[in-house]
Ligand code: ATP
């Protein structure tokens with residue numbers, strides 16, 4: 623089965639052709655247009671600009687994905703698109719394009735929850751993953767832990783009380799004037815660091831409930847920059863800036879992973895999936911590998927280009943769902959709930 627997957631929930635416009643085989647999904651093409659240069663000067667995504675840019679990009683992105691896979695719209699068996707959650711103006715670009723293409727060619731069509739997409743990104747490298755799985759979805763908008771009993775179900779176990787982990791990376795990079803998005807540049811600085819800076823203190827929760835909090839990290843970095851203003855101008859090659867990035871990265875990966883062994887035991891999990899943009903992080907990937915080996919969990923972290931938002935993960939999830947009826951009556955949903 624050949625599926626075209628489309629994704630534009632935030633600031634990436636992406637299309638991919640995936641072949642679903644008996645052995646799992648196989649990537650035939652993947653195209654992604656980044657808008658980093660447009661949003662970079664603002665230090666974050668500007669929804670209106672993102673929506674307008676998607677409208678300009680969507681046709682060419684779809685055409686390139688089809689051309690690279692050597693298939694036309696008529697050669698497809700299905701179209702899958704992100705229905706939500708996300709920025710509604712952004713979502714509508716690929717959503718409307720998918721409806722038009724499905725209607726024009728009479729193709730089966732399916733709307734996909736964005737987070738089911740992130741989970742299914744792991745299916746390319748680990749189609750035989752044993753369930754139940756703990757699923758850590760970490761990105762600029764999410765820091766959520768789920769229990770999955772298969773590739774199409776996610777049950778929330780815990781989430782951040784405030785900021786997403788990706789936001790801590792992005793805001794730190796902004797305060798240090800390192801560019802946007804922050805994750806990749808903070809990661810590179812941390813890897814180049816000769817030593818760590820003073821460690822960040824983990825948050826304490828008075829109610830004792832399991833969760834995460836990353837907003838204190840933002841304040842922590844802000845206070846350090848106020849104490850030492852040269853950090854804001856020193857740049858990525860400065861050893862002190864690098865040390866700060868390394869301490870931040872170590873704090874985030876340690877905090878993210880800490881609750882997982884106990885939860886894996888409690889829920890008899892057999893595997894651990896980590897996906898979303900922050901799953902590209904080098905320290906998180908290496909620490910997760912150590913944790914999984916210790917806890918006897920099979921680990922599945924998608925290759926970096928499949929961790930960030932992309933059309934391939936939407937196609938892979940869409941392959942497992944039942945196509946819906948007339949696409950014209952469907953609508954994108956900025957606040958789409960899981961299981962809806
Ligand atoms: P969502 O709607 O799922 O929250 P998103 O818009 O945040 O999506 P993603 O592409 O899944 O999109 O994730 C982007 C985030 O990942 C950004 O915050 C970025 O800084 C972060 N990121 C990317 N690479 C790295 C890295 N190497 N280390 C840490 N964070 C990273």
Ligand code: FE
Pocket residue numbers: 736740761898899930931
């Ligand atoms: Fe995402």
